[in-house]
Amino acid sequence: MKNLRYLLSVAGLVLAACGTQSSPEPTAARSAEAPPPTISEPAAPAEAVAVTPTGAVEQVPEAPQAEYPGLPLTTARLDLFAGSGICAACHTQMVDQAGTDVSLDAAWRSTMMANAARDPYWQAAVRGEVLTNPQYEEIIEDTCATCHMPMARFTDHTAEAASEVLDEGLADTNHPLHPMAMDGVSCTVCHQIQPDGFGEHESFHGNFVIDPELPPDGRHAFGPYQTGFGMMRIMQSGSGFIPTQGMHVEQAELCATCHTVYTPFVDAAGEVAGEFPEQVPYLEWQASSFSQSTSCQGCHMPTADGGVFLSIIGGHHLRSPFYQHTLVGGNAFMLDMLSAFGEDLDVTASSAQFEAKMGETLGQLQARAAVVDLENASLNGSTLAVDVVVRTMTGHKFPTAYPSRRAWIHLTVQDAGGNVIFESGAVRAGGSIAGNDNDLDPTAYEAHYLQIDSPEQVQIYESIMGDTEGQPTTTLLAGATYLKDNRLPPAGFDKGAAAPDVAVRGAAMEDADYGSGRDTTRYTIALDGAQGPFIVTVELLYQSIGYRWAQKMRELDAPEPARFLEYYEQIPNQAVRIAGASMEVGE
Numbered sequence: 001m002k003n004l005r006y007l008l009s010v011a012g013l014v015l016a017a018c019g020t021q022s023s024p025e026p027t028a029a030r031s032a033e034a035p036p037p038t039i040s041e042p043a044a045p046a047e048a049v050a051v052t053p054t055g056a057v058e059q060v061p062e063a064p065q066a067e068y069p070g071l072p073l074t075t076a077r078l079d080l081f082a083g084s085g086i087c088a089a090c091h092t093q094m095v096d097q098a099g100t101d102v103s104l105d106a107a108w109r110s111t112m113m114a115n116a117a118r119d120p121y122w123q124a125a126v127r128g129e130v131l132t133n134p135q136y137e138e139i140i141e142d143t144c145a146t147c148h149m150p151m152a153r154f155t156d157h158t159a160e161a162a163s164e165v166l167d168e169g170l171a172d173t174n175h176p177l178h179p180m181a182m183d184g185v186s187c188t189v190c191h192q193i194q195p196d197g198f199g200e201h202e203s204f205h206g207n208f209v210i211d212p213e214l215p216p217d218g219r220h221a222f223g224p225y226q227t228g229f230g231m232m233r234i235m236q237s238g239s240g241f242i243p244t245q246g247m248h249v250e251q252a253e254l255c256a257t258c259h260t261v262y263t264p265f266v267d268a269a270g271e272v273a274g275e276f277p278e279q280v281p282y283l284e285w286q287a288s289s290f291s292q293s294t295s296c297q298g299c300h301m302p303t304a305d306g307g308v309f310l311s312i313i314g315g316h317h318l319r320s321p322f323y324q325h326t327l328v329g330g331n332a333f334m335l336d337m338l339s340a341f342g343e344d345l346d347v348t349a350s351s352a353q354f355e356a357k358m359g360e361t362l363g364q365l366q367a368r369a370a371v372v373d374l375e376n377a378s379l380n381g382s383t384l385a386v387d388v389v390v391r392t393m394t395g396h397k398f399p400t401a402y403p404s405r406r407a408w409i410h411l412t413v414q415d416a417g418g419n420v421i422f423e424s425g426a427v428r429a430g431g432s433i434a435g436n437d438n439d440l441d442p443t444a445y446e447a448h449y450l451q452i453d454s455p456e457q458v459q460i461y462e463s464i465m466g467d468t469e470g471q472p473t474t475t476l477l478a479g480a481t482y483l484k485d486n487r488l489p490p491a492g493f494d495k496g497a498a499a500p501d502v503a504v505r506g507a508a509m510e511d512a513d514y515g516s517g518r519d520t521t522r523y524t525i526a527l528d529g530a531q532g533p534f535i536v537t538v539e540l541l542y543q544s545i546g547y548r549w550a551q552k553m554r555e556l557d558a559p560e561p562a563r564f565l566e567y568y569e570q571i572p573n574q575a576v577r578i579a580g581a582s583m584e585v586g587e
Contacts (some may be wrong), residue, residue: 068342070350073105076179077240079216080158080192081151083180084108084348086239087187090311096322097306104187104325110349110357111327113185115338116148117171118345121545124564125476126165128556133266133477140477141165145181146206147258150189152181158212166560182346188241190254191221195246198253204282208257222246225310225319234314250323252295256282259296259401265480267468276465276479277501278403281396284502289492290395297323299368299395328360330369330399331544335361337571365542365576368393370488372409372540372579375520379532379586384413384525386585388459388538390488391518397487397502399461399542404474404549406462407488407542407578408433411452411523414537415530422525425458425541431573432547433458438472439547445472448486448507448514451522459521461487462546463505474552481505491517532586541575 073085088105096102108114116122126144130137145153145163152170153163155177165171170181180186192210197203214220221241236242248254260282267273277283285291307318338347339354349357370392377386388409392398399405410425425433432439435456437446445464449457464472465479473479486508489495493516495504504514513520527534550568553561 068339068347068351070109070342070353071346071348073109073348074179074183076183077216078151078155078177078180080155080210080212080219081180081186081188082239082241083183084114084186090235090238090313093312094308094310096304096308097318100305102304102308102322102324106353107325108187108327109347110335110338110353111325112329112331112334113327114183114349115345115347116184117182118184118338118347119148119334120337120341120345120560120564120567121334122148123165123171124553124556124558124560127558127560128553129475129477130166131556131558132475133270135270136266136477138162138164139264141169143205143263145170147261148184149181150206150258151183151186152177153206154189154210155180185258188219188221191223191241191249192219193222193249193254193257195248195251195253198248198251199256203253203257204260205262206258216240218242220244220246222249224250224323231311231314235311250295250297252282252285252291252297255296255300263476263479265468266477267480273468274480276476276481278476278479279401280501281400283499284396284400284490284493287493287498287502288395288490290490291492294395296395299364300327300329301325302328326357326360328357328364330361330365330405330542332358332361332365332576333544333571333573336574337567340571341567362576365578369398369542369578370394370407370540372538372581374536374538374581374583377536377583377585379534382527382529384527384534384536384585386523386525386536386583388521388523389518390461390520390540392488392490394488395490397489397493399487399544402544403463403465403479404545405543406460406546407540408436408458408460408462409521410539410541412537413525414535416532416534419530421527421530421534422455424452424455424523425460427541427575429572430547431543431550431575433460436460436547438464442474442548442552443471445484448484448511449521450507450511450513451524453524453526461519463487474549486514486519488519489514489516493517534585535582536585537580537582539580540578542578543573543575545573547573 073088074083075085076083091104094103126141129140141164142162145165149170156163163170169175170177172178193208194211196209217240219241221243223243224247226245227243232242260280261278262275263278264272265274265276301323304322304324307320308322310319335354335358338345339351370390373389375387375389388411399407408425412420413422415421427433435458437444446458446460449459452459463482464484466481466483467473467478468480472483482505485505495509495515508514550573553565
């Protein structure tokens with residue numbers, strides 16, 4: 001009887017917590033009996049960088065804008081899912097043993113996963129695919145909803161209905177499933193996925209397994225920890241979910257269910273002609289040495305400092321290791337856009353949370369993506385020669401995933417008077433790269449170079465899709481092959497043995513200095529009488545949405561592309577400086 005009274009009283013506290021949008025004030029310290037400690041201020045983010053038309057990197061001044069508080073997380077429920085607000089009621093005000101705020105709700109709100117459905121570029125891209133191939137509208141929208149609106153889409157499919165996204169579909173505020181659709185890749189998606197078929201092709205492209213037969217008040221929420229009976233009852237009474245130990249949540253294969261995407265492609269007649277590996281970071285990881293030691297979670301969900309109390313109600317055990325739900329990636333540009341137009345887009349993250357996420361993202365890109373060095377510099381008469389060596393630290397190709405992403409080498413040489421006498425890879429104000437054939441002409445693209453001796457040549461690490469006629473394309477349903485894929489491979493990657501879906505394409509395949517975790521490009525520069533000593537400066541730069549991918553939106557007459565372009569004109573498509581080096585050559 002005593003245990004029953006205890007469970008009923010705690011259940012009442014849980015229900016009360018789940019019914020409010022605000023959280024109780026934290027206190028200064030916590031033991032097994034005490035309330036949670038004070039939440040620390042978010043760490044100051046790393047500064048964003050932009051590239052001027054001449055290529056010089058400078059700090060971006062912060063535009064003054066009103067602080068946006070963010071909207072409440074949804075507390076809507078479906079038979080199979082609960083909105084993130086249900087989970088956030090208890091999994092908040094969490095700190096690690098160093099006093100750092102590691103709250104699930106605060107970390108997740110500003111991620112691209114939380115905003116997968118609100119992403120204005122994604123919505124514009126879906127519209128573009130539909131306008132280009134209207135005969136496949138239903139398939140396109142349903143396929144794209146799979147991993148961007150998974151709760152609503154999975155619910156539709158249990159009713160044997162395809163999901164519509166645009167017009168009166170899930171993106172429409174009047175649609176009954178809209179709140180759950182816009183909750184993006186939410187808590188009760190990832191934590192319900194079962195390990196069935198993990199790592200197999202059939203599990204990719206959103207074909208994760210969630211048991212639809214369990215009752216709404218008895219569904220499993222998998223996590224890495226064992227949970228006592230009392231806490232199980234508390235969570236079940238407050239959310240309908242039973243915490244269940246499932247170590248598969250730490251496996252890369254969990255992430256692979258949505259981050260391994262194969263799309264159908266159509267031929268010139270508009271007929272489906274095959275399947276294309278649009279983005280396959282999991283398969284790239286499998287081909288790397290990281291697959292023997294580090295999962296996706298190890299880099300994208302860094303562990304907290306020491307143990308963490310998981311709940312503000314009833315949790316008396318420090319849990320360690322605790323994977324923070326920062327889910328940090330590389331799409332700094334879109335985070336900037338979501339932050340600037342958060343009120344328009346009904347985002348739930350505040351300006352401060354986006355600022356913190358931008359700092360985490362820049363930290364990921366600038367500290368854990370790649371390094372660049374200058375080696376073997378020499379002067380031979382009127383020619384300066386130097387090697388640019390790029391070494392990657394990622395567990396997959398860099399850049400990876402959606403093929404709009406690109407990284408490139410920006411190199412300058414200055415004479416004794418400070419005059420720039422050579423420059424390759426300068427960035428123009430509109431986000432295009434000087435000398436890049438694809439930015440000038442959508443039917444062309446820049447080759448992979450073993451040696452560069454002209455400002456019109458630029459080493460760009462990218463994937464260029466080709467259609468069935470062998471022409472470059474940025475339309476996913478037209479992508480039948482890769483005409484070029486020289487993205488920097490991870491350590492342990494053997495380009496000679498790589499499977500076709502992750503193969504190197506183009507001249508990089510014949511480049512002896514391009515391979516496992518590195519690439520070397522030789523620059524030979526005619527000095528034309530310039531006087532030294534010479535200062536050689538190199539940077540590795542990165543964009544998540546390449547110029548051509550943004551410009552194609554101008555060809556589309558529809559509200560979603562128009563909205564994206566309106567935002568795009570106000571948020572510079574800045575290049576992020578990944579790494580750099582400089583040296584003096586000559587006397």
